[in-house]
Amino acid sequence: MTARHGTRPLPNVARENGERRAGIAPRGESHARILQAIVFTLFCITLADLSLLATAAHAEKLAVASKNFEENRLLAEMFARIIEDRTEHTVERNFDMAGTQLCFEALRTGAVDVYPEYTGTGLVSILGLPSATDPAQVLSTVRREFSRQWDLIWMAPLGFENSYEIGLRKDLVEEHSIRSISDLAPFAGEFRAALGAEFIGRPDGLPGLESTYGLKFGDVRSLQQNLKYEAAGQGEVDVIDVYTTDGHILKYGLVVLDDDRSFFPPYQAAALVRGETLRRLPEVGLALNELTDLINEDRMRSWNLRLQEEDVTVEVVAVDALNELGLITSADAPRSTSTKDRSVWSYMWEERGPLFQRVLEHLGMVGLSLLAAVALAVPLGLFLERQRGAAEWVIRAVGVLQTIPSIALLAFMIPALGVGAKPAVAALFLYALLPIVRNTFTGVRDADPEAVEAAWALGMTPAQVLQQVRLPLAMPFILAGVRTAAVINVGTATLAAFIGAGGLGEPIVTGLQLANNKIILSGAIPAALLALLVDGLLGVIEHWTQPKGLALDR
């Protein structure tokens, strides 16, 4: 049964065009505005998360994800726009997710409905099958297996391949007359390679390359895509991994080597969609299907180059691309945002609107996670004070959470909570627990023992001792814990952009992709200021709540 969807993924095309309704404004947006205004007034007590839940009644909200590089983001934006244009559904964009595994997990678990994927990646990285050379055969294999195993559907390919390739500096090519990867192998030990983190890890990346060609680079470091080119251009590295459609290859004087042993499988780009989504909303399949075979390598390369060179947003290029393909005739192309010849400050000033939104999202995640953490950790700390035996174990267990690297913890949240703000808030919540539990517990436990003893002796009830003596005396410690947690979370929340949660990490991730320091700083500076502000504010609150009689301790 499911195999049918694998081979014929497309819903019946006989539907009338009249059914398509163009240009319905996303309904969630005005709600979100009002919500975010409230958020601001309440400062930390934010409800930004609710904007996620505020879905329109009839029209559904689809989630489109992308990996964290330009081409994938552009394709995802094109998917999103064509869905928005052709159907009445709204699209939530979960872009810039850190790598194939995150995107795939999010799709498999239903957190997102569609993202752009490449057949070769599906074959080798996801299915773990050996590489193959025939594009048609690779496509039919991934279609069959994805449909059978997970009810995920590969739409018809978009028309171009974006393979991994190996680029070598031109001067070295000439010096050693290297044409193919086999030619490169004997010299590899002398060369310094800069490769994408994902390439280094995946089976159709470095490990397979090494064993297929029997080569071993003298030095391998992991660099972000655009930084690799610059490093190669400046002669700091010799070999980098590149994409077929990358616009930068020529610019930086690199030569693409021939994959003479056909190690890299064909990577045809296509929309990977949940079968369940296609059956429920066939119009989504229709919309995506319009992109079939329209995009060739030259087009893709020129769009990528625009993204890399012109400082335009993905939205701009997506709209232009869809115009170029004759799919939409839109006059309202979003304005271009060039950062050339402008200082960071003027860029930030011009971007103040979106940045302000990012700050609100950021505060939303931090505030919400912190509130939840306080709500759990303070009572837990008080409880542990009564159950001292359990305290050490519980605190140790909570401490283990702290040791999980942020990106990993964020990734773990996806199967349960999907992508976007929810898993980010959950992960931040877990990080915030330890400092608050620990400080509450020790603060209450170590509260002036003689005062506590006297309170008992004079006839306070256990509840009165806690409320009137232990808790007020522990207050400065508890708040110090909250403060630590808040500052940690303001920093960690920047990583939430990797799972599409927005916030100030968004400009940082985008800026890294574009190798644009101004954009990076437009996220990093507000994030740093926010950390200082939150720290200062909580410092003031800490000072206020300091029991008066203790103030002289300082």
Added chain:
Amino acid sequence: MTSSKPAPVVELDEVCKQFPDGTQALGGVTLHVSHGETVALVGESGSGKTTLLRSINRLVDPTSGQVRVQGNRVDAGDPIELRRHIGYVPQNGGLLPHWTVEDNVGLVPKLLGWKSDKRNARTRELLELVGLAPATYAARYPKTLSGGQRQRVALARALASDPELVLLDEPFGALDPLTRRGIHDEFLNWKSQLDKTLILVTHDMEEALRLSDRVAVLRTGKLEQVATTDELCSRPANEYVRGILGRHWVGA
């Protein structure tokens, strides 16, 4: 020897206390204290003085034996209620650092639900009694007081609900000798005004002899002698009692 006048305020009968870790802190203590009497508990560090005192207001529950206060078994009633009606001065005062002097003194009246007028009047009266002018001290925090002043506040707090019985655990232990001597005189003055039953822990024999009517000498959880101050000095029951008296005279 106790006379058989009115019913004793505190009766300890064969009280034993063994802590969960196995420490035998009290090994069968019998002691009766009558109304209006001041009894000093004397002994070396670790002899069980504090444990004995705390078994009276149920901060410690004896392993065996019986404790009665004003004729009622303490283990029969509500410990919270019991403690609110027994004054207590912990070692080092134990003032709540985040409360003002006034609030500290008014602690028990507040727990007992007194109206604030009555509470304030009582607080002021007590501060006057212990020699701290309310106008100057009522609003201050414990941190801003000297050691002697803190002990006065602790004493005022113990007296706030006008309890029949007040327990004092080394109330003047942390004061320098000069301050202590001054406060001793005042203590005797308060005592004569107040008509309370007092049990006073001290490891200072001079303090015991000055302030109390009777002295109970405790050694590793057992009473060596219970006697009036005169009797103790003239007829110490054994070498141990003679020893600690001797040390006192030599030290003096």
